[in-house]
Amino acid sequence: MAYKKIKFIDCVKYASITVIIFSAILTPWWIRNYNLFHKFIPFTLATGNPMLQGTYINYDQSSRKTDDLNYRQFDYSYIHNSEQKQNDVEIDISKYGLEKLFLKYPLKFTLW
Numbered sequence: 001m002a003y004k005k006i007k008f009i010d011c012v013k014y015a016s017i018t019v020i021i022f023s024a025i026l027t028p029w030w031i032r033n034y035n036l037f038h039k040f041i042p043f044t045l046a047t048g049n050p051m052l053q054g055t056y057i058n059y060d061q062s063s064r065k066t067d068d069l070n071y072r073q074f075d076y077s078y079i080h081n082s083e084q085k086q087n088d089v090e091i092d093i094s095k096y097g098l099e100k101l102f103l104k105y106p107l108k109f110t111l112w
Contacts, residue, residue, distance in 0.1 A: 037084055049090040057096040057105070057112045069100050 033041040
């Protein structure tokens with residue numbers, strides 16, 4: 001199979017065009033999010049935080065019952081109030097889980 005050689009300058013040109021179009025499409029959304037939440041949100045603060053999901057190997061959240069970590073230290077009062085607060089708490093839970101569980105299961109997390 002033959003591959004067509006592409007000049008580096010052409011790659012930069014095509015990537016720049018893609019970034020400009022992507023930015024033009026998302027700019028109204030970014031402005032809306034900044035006005036509403038007072039911070040830059042590139043994609044989402046919705047539920048189903050990928051960072052939190054990634055802390056569960058194979059998305060198995062039942063391991064939370066057996067991993068011997070204290071999740072009660074986190075404020076769960078956000079559940080019906082604010083997606084932004086929910087996202088912040090989920091990121092804190094993710095960081096906590098990764099810090100503690102990565103040391104216990106480094107190979108599993110690396111493969112995951």
